[in-house]
Amino acid sequence: MFRIVFLAAAALMLVACATPQPQVRVHTDGTAVLGDYRHYAYVENLGTDKAEYTTLLTRYLTEAVDRELGARGYQRVDAPADADFLVNFYVSTRERTAVRERPAVSVDAYYGYRRGGYGVWTGYPVTRDVRSYTEGTLHIDLVDRALNQLVWEGVAVGRVTRAAMDDPRSAVADGVTAIFQRFPYQAATGDRGPLESAPR
Numbered sequence: 001m002f003r004i005v006f007l008a009a010a011a012l013m014l015v016a017c018a019t020p021q022p023q024v025r026v027h028t029d030g031t032a033v034l035g036d037y038r039h040y041a042y043v044e045n046l047g048t049d050k051a052e053y054t055t056l057l058t059r060y061l062t063e064a065v066d067r068e069l070g071a072r073g074y075q076r077v078d079a080p081a082d083a084d085f086l087v088n089f090y091v092s093t094r095e096r097t098a099v100r101e102r103p104a105v106s107v108d109a110y111y112g113y114r115r116g117g118y119g120v121w122t123g124y125p126v127t128r129d130v131r132s133y134t135e136g137t138l139h140i141d142l143v144d145r146a147l148n149q150l151v152w153e154g155v156a157v158g159r160v161t162r163a164a165m166d167d168p169r170s171a172v173a174d175g176v177t178a179i180f181q182r183f184p185y186q187a188a189t190g191d192r193g194p195l196e197s198a199p200r
Contacts, residue, residue: 022158022175026182032144032151034185039075041083043143047090060169061089064176065140073187085151086143093136100129135159138175154179 028034048058065087066076077083135157142152156179 022156022178024178024182025155025157026179027153027155029149029151034142034152036188037074037084038188039077039083040069040085040087040142041077041080041145043086043088044080047088047139056168057091057172060172061176063169064173065089067173068176068180068183069187072183072185073189075187080145083145086145088141088143089139091136091138095132095135097130097132100131138179140176140179152183154182 042062046058048061049055069076069087080086136159138156140154141150143149144151156175
């Protein structure tokens with residue numbers, strides 16, 4: 001279990017600190033009006049809690065999500081039944097292989113005068129560099145509580161590095177921030193109670 005939690009945390013941290021920056025994709029339900037929501041809660045069984053306790057990864061994620069949603073005027077409630085929408089997240093890793101081709105010899109060593117002049121003969125032997133790496137993916141889902149339907153999803157994908165291992169909390173915050181940069185909505189205003197959501 002510890003290994004699973006560690007790999008999940010590593011995936012998220014390394015998505016956050018990927019070089020170049022992680023690729024972020026978002027998907028929105030066209031029928032949902034995200035500006036009509038005001039209150040949120042977390043699903044009871046978060047995707048990052050596989051055991052019967054809250055992991056450090058979950059704690060770092062909820063801290064970062066609370067900060068991003070709070071900055072947009074959304075208010076967290078303790079009971080999912082009192083929320084307009086629910087938040088879930090999970091991380092995953094997979095092994096990938098990258099292949100890069102390069103000349104086996106330095107062309108300039110033979111024809112230095114050609115540099116910048118015109119293309120060289122392409123028949124030189126080629127060396128292929130094959131490298132394996134770990135790719136990490138972070139998903140953040142927003143679910144309409146009344147409809148029990150996914151209305152927004154943010155996904156960040158990046159290559160795993162080791163830059164963030166010593167500061168996981170900051171790395172998690174960076175990953176969540178990267179996703180929420182693609183979330184342009186603000187909470188509804190007014191004095192509506194948690195269950196008095198605007199019509200959707």
